[in-house]
Amino acid sequence: MTEHAALKEKVALSSVFASALLTVGKAAAGLTSGSLALLSEAAHNAIDTGATILTYFAVRQANKPADDKHHYGHGKYESLSALFETGLLAGLALYVLFTAVQHLREGVEAVDVSGWAFGVLIVSIVVDSARFLTLSAVAKKTGSHALAADALHFASDLVGSALVLMGLVANAYGFRQGDALAAVGVAVFIGFAGYRLGGETLGVLLDRAPEGLADRLREEIAHVPGVVAVHAIKLRPNGPKILGEVFIDVARSLPLERVAEIEAAVRARIGEVSPETEANVSASPRALDDETLAERIVMIAARKKLAVHHIFVHHLGVRDCIAFDLEVDGALSTGEAHGIATALENDIRAEIGAEIEVESHIEPLHADKLIGHESDAATLATIAQALKRAAAGHEAIADVHDVRVRVTVEGLVVNFHAHVWPTLSVAATHEAMEEIERALREKMPHLLRVVGHAEPAGEA
Numbered sequence: 203m204t205e206h207a208a209l210k211e212k213v214a215l216s217s218v219f220a221s222a223l224l225t226v227g228k229a230a231a232g233l234t235s236g237s238l239a240l241l242s243e244a245a246h247n248a249i250d251t252g253a254t255i256l257t258y259f260a261v262r263q264a265n266k267p268a269d270d271k272h273h274y275g276h277g278k279y280e281s282l283s284a285l286f287e288t289g290l291l292a293g294l295a296l297y298v299l300f301t302a303v304q305h306l307r308e309g310v311e312a313v314d315v316s317g318w319a320f321g322v323l324i325v326s327i328v329v330d331s332a333r334f335l336t337l338s339a340v341a342k343k344t345g346s347h348a349l350a351a352d353a354l355h356f357a358s359d360l361v362g363s364a365l366v367l368m369g370l371v372a373n374a375y376g377f378r379q380g381d382a383l384a385a386v387g388v389a390v391f392i393g394f395a396g397y398r399l400g401g402e403t404l405g406v407l408l409d410r411a412p413e414g415l416a417d418r419l420r421e422e423i424a425h426v427p428g429v430v431a432v433h434a435i436k437l438r439p440n441g442p443k444i445l446g447e448v449f450i451d452v453a454r455s456l457p458l459e460r461v462a463e464i465e466a467a468v469r470a471r472i473g474e475v476s477p478e479t480e481a482n483v484s485a486s487p488r489a490l491d492d493e494t495l496a497e498r499i500v501m502i503a504a505r506k507k508l509a510v511h512h513i514f515v516h517h518l519g520v521r522d523c524i525a526f527d528l529e530v531d532g533a534l535s536t537g538e539a540h541g542i543a544t545a546l547e548n549d550i551r552a553e554i555g556a557e558i559e560v561e562s563h564i565e566p567l568h569a570d571k572l573i574g575h576e577s578d579a580a581t582l583a584t585i586a587q588a589l590k591r592a593a594a595g596h597e598a599i600a601d602v603h604d605v606r607v608r609v610t611v612e613g614l615v616v617n618f619h620a621h622v623w624p625t626l627s628v629a630a631t632h633e634a635m636e637e638i639e640r641a642l643r644e645k646m647p648h649l650l651r652v653v654g655h656a657e658p659a660g661e662a
Contacts (some may be wrong), residue, residue, distance in 0.1 A: 220333055222251045224326050224359070231322040245297075291396030299389035323367045330360035361391045412437065412444060415476060419448070422475050428452055428464035430488055437479070446481035448472070454487030455497045461485050495554070499526060502549050508542070509567065523559040524550070532566030539564050574615065577607040581614075585646070589618055592641035598622055598634040600659040613650030616642070624658035631656045 228244035337353035365387040372383075416435045423432050430451040437446040448468060452461055465483040472481050489498070496513040503510045512527040528546065530539045547560040576582075586605040593599040600621035608615045620638065622631050635654040642652055 216333075220329055224329060225251050227322040228326065285400070288396050288400035291392050292400075295389045295393035295396060299386060299393075303386070320367070323363050326363045327360060327367070330356045330363060334360060357395065361388075365391070412439065415444070415479070419472060419475055419479075422471050423448065423450065423468050426464065426467050426471055428456070428460065429468065433486065435481075437481075444476065444479040446479060448481050448483045450483065450485050451488040452485045454489055455501050456487075495522065495524065498554065499524060499550060502553060503528075503546060506546060506549065508546060510546075510562075512563075518559070521557055521559060522554075523561075525561040525563070527565050528562045529565050529567035572610040572612060572615075574608040574610040577609050577614065582607045585614075585616055585642070586618075588642055588645050589616075589638060592638045593620060596634055596637060598626055598630060599638065602638070610650065613648060614646075615651045615653075616649060617653045617655070619655045619657060621659040622656045624660065 225244060225248045229241070229248070231244075233241070334353050334356040337349050337356060341349035341353055369383060369387075372379075416437055419435055419437075420432045423429060423435075430453060433449040433451055435446065435448050437444055439445075450464075450468060452464055456464075465485055468483045469481065472479055472483075495515050499510060499513050509529045510526045511529070514525045516523050528543050530542055534542075543562045543564055547562060550560050551558055577585075582605065585607050586602075589602045589605060593602045600623065602618055602620045604617075604619040606617045608617075620635065622634065626634075635656055639652045639654055643649060
């Protein structure tokens with residue numbers, strides 16, 4: 203059991219005992235004095251005792267975790283308890299009001315005001331005040347609707363006891379209608395308390411969203427990096443918690459890992475704005491207005507689980523022309539690979555426009571891992587010297603370093619790093635690295651793969 207759950211059960215159980223003791227005291231004082239207002243308060247307390255017992259069991263039930271039959275937990279047991287208490291309050295208010303009006307019409311009998319009656323009322327006011335403050339604080343801390351209803355009951359008891367006390371004082375000074383008028387005041391207050399409680403409880407049971415919360419969440423979520431738009435927010439209270447769904451739009455060009463990060467960031471922002479809110483976040487892909495043609499090509503290929511690179515886009519009059527490299531399994535036949543490329547080209551035309559010109563260059567993709575080992579020192583030294591000589595005559599390359607050569611069954615794999623000038627464009631850097639690779643292949647055409655990594659001069 204969580205700390206909040208244990209605290210709710212503890213204060214609910216203490217309310218049962220406090221309400222029962224006040225009921226006995228007020229009933230005894232009302233019977234001995236003949237005070238209608240005091241007897242009305244005793245009846246009010248008797249109903250409160252039953253309500254607090256119901257609250258205790260409702261809180262215990264609401265504390266149970268979600269199960270196979272209640273996927274969202276048992277929080278609404280508290281709201282059902284509060285709704286039942288609302289009905290009790292309404293019935294009691296009507297009965298007390300009817301009795302008090304009848305007494306005023308038929309004439310009021312004298313009330314025997316005793317120290318016992320005053321003592322019970324003063325003790326009741328003290329106890330009601332303490333229980334109201336305690337229950338209100340715990341209800342606010344835990345978000346319990348049942349305890350909030352219980353606090354409202356004790357608040358009505360507090361006001362009712364004060365009104366009865368005023369009526370008895372008026373009666374003691376000769377104003378015999380004071381007791382019946384105090385009973386009317388008790389009835390009106392009980393009715394008002396029930397009206398407020400009923401409105402709040404029905405709002406929970408009818409899934410009324412907390413006022414203003416959706417707008418606050420929308421404003422905050424819109425500022426989360428990566429969120430293009432907040433499509434919809436749906437919230438509903440469930441006991442002390444607020445359950446919801448948030449639908450956002452993200453750029454469709456984002457990888458799944460980035461989308462998951464954005465969803466987690468949205469959930470974290472929701473927790474900051476409203477800690478009691480638990481919301482599922484769903485992201486939908488959206489084509490952005492500034493999405494480039496190359497980005498659209500990558501997305502279309504990704505949907506087919508294909509890898510494309512070296513995308514080249516140029517305009518020919520009113521027509522766009524696209525060329526790209528498509529990687530497919532090197533073990534496929536040419537016919538099979540051509541079928542894959544044709545299907546991708548057709549998808550691109552279907553989304554972008556039939557008038558677009560699409561050309562694909564098929565490259566083999568080595569799906570299997572090659573088993574290899576480091577080359578001997580002589581081979582490494584030969585290749586490293588060849589790379590450095592090729593770089594020495596290029597003005598864009600500062601140096602070549604970190605050369606590695608691995609031997610596989612299909613040939614040698616060469617990796618190297620090169621420092622280039624930081625102000626050089628990506629296109630110029632790529633061309634410079636390719637020139638070095640071509641120079642190496644001219645001397646060693648048997649190489650399987652050459653991979654060069656460019657980094658700005660001045661970095662370690």
